[in-house]
Amino acid sequence: MKITTWNINSVRLRMPLAAHFLKTQAPDVLCLQETKCRDAEFPAADFRALGYEHIAINGQKGYHGVAIVSKRPLATLAKHDFCDTGDARHLAVDVATGDTPLTVHNFYVPAGGDDADVERNPKFAHKLDFLDAMAAWIKNDRVTDGRVVLLGDLNIAPLEHDVWSHKEMLKVVSHTPIEVEKLGAVFRAGPWIDAMRHFVPAEEKLYTWWSYRAADWAAANRGRRLDHVLVSEALAGALERSSVLREARGWTRPSDHAPVTIELAL
DNA sequence: ATGGTTGCTTGGCAA
Numbered sequence: 050m051k052i053t054t055w056n057i058n059s060v061r062l063r064m065p066l067a068a069h070f071l072k073t074q075a076p077d078v079l080c081l082q083e084t085k086c087r088d089a090e091f092p093a094a095d096f097r098a099l100g101y102e103h104i105a106i107n108g109q110k111g112y113h114g115v116a117i118v119s120k121r122p123l124a125t126l127a128k129h130d131f132c133d134t135g136d137a138r139h140l141a142v143d144v145a146t147g148d149t150p151l152t153v154h155n156f157y158v159p160a161g162g163d164d165a166d167v168e169r170n171p172k173f174a175h176k177l178d179f180l181d182a183m184a185a186w187i188k189n190d191r192v193t194d195g196r197v198v199l200l201g202d203l204n205i206a207p208l209e210h211d212v213w214s215h216k217e218m219l220k221v222v223s224h225t226p227i228e229v230e231k232l233g234a235v236f237r238a239g240p241w242i243d244a245m246r247h248f249v250p251a252e253e254k255l256y257t258w259w260s261y262r263a264a265d266w267a268a269a270n271r272g273r274r275l276d277h278v279l280v281s282e283a284l285a286g287a288l289e290r291s292s293v294l295r296e297a298r299g300w301t302r303p304s305d306h307a308p309v310t311i312e313l314a315l
Numbered sequence: 316a317t318g319g320t321t322g323c324t325t326g327g328c329a330a
C-alpha cells in the first residue's frame with residue numbers, strides 16, 4: 050500500500066502534474082493539501098479517469114482545502130474544524146484494506162504568517178492554537194488506537210536537519226522553538242512513529258519544500274521538511290519505505306512542495 | 316535588513 054501526501058498549491062492549475070505523478074508513481078492513495086477550490090470545482094472526473102475513483106474532499110474557495118483520491122474505496126469519517134474558523138484543513142477517511150480498517154488523517158496546518166510574535170501576528174497565534182487543539186484531540190479521541198496514518202503539510206520543520214540552517218532559521222516561522230515544542234506535543238500525544246525519519250537518520254538533511262523565491266532552488270537547496278507522515282504503533286511492523294520525490298519540484302510550473310510517499314505491507 | 320515568487324483574482328492577501 051503506497052500512500053502519498055502532497056501540497057499541490059492549486060489542484061486545478063496542477064492537474065497535469067497530478068496526472069503525471071499518478072501515472073508514474075501509482076500510489077494507492079493520494080492526499081492533497083492547498084487544493085484552493087470549492088468541492089464542486091474539484092477536478093474529480095480527471096482523477097476518476099486515471100483510476101482514482103474514490104474521492105473525499107474538504108474544500109473552500111481560494112484558500113486551503115484538502116482532498117483524498119484513492120484506487121480503493123473510502124469512507125469519509127470527519128472534516129474537523131479545529132479552531133472553529135471555518136477553514137478546510139482536515140479530512141479523515143477509512144481506506145478499504147480487506148480486513149482491519151486503515152484510517153488516514155490529512156492535515157493542512159496554518160502557515161502562521163511571517164512574524165513569530167503572537168502579540169503582533171494573530172496568524173502565528175492561530176497556528177499555535179491549532180497545534181494545541183490537535184494534541185488535545187489525539188489524546189481525547191484516542192486517535193492512535195488501531196491502524197492510523199496522520200500526514201500532510203504541518204508547516205513546521207522540527208529537527209535541526211529538517212532545515213538548511215538551524216542557526217539561521219531559529220527566528221523564522223516554521224522552525225521557531227515554540228512551534229517545534231508544540232509539534233513535539235502532537236507527536237507525544239500518540240504514540241506515533243515519524244515514518245520519514247524512521248528511514249533517514251536525524252543527522253541527515255531531509256526536505257520536502259523549497260521556496261519559490263530562490264533564483265535557483267536546486268543549487269541553493271535551502272529546503273525545509275514541512276510535510277510529514279506519522280503512523281500509529283499498530284503499523285510499525287508494516288512500514289517498509291519512505292521517499293520524497295524531489296524531482297517533482299523541478300517540473301514545469303511546480304508546487305513548492307514535493308510529494309512524500311510511504312509504503313506499508315498490508 | 317531587505318527582497319525575492321506564486322496563486323487567486325484584478326487589488327491585495329496568503330503562503
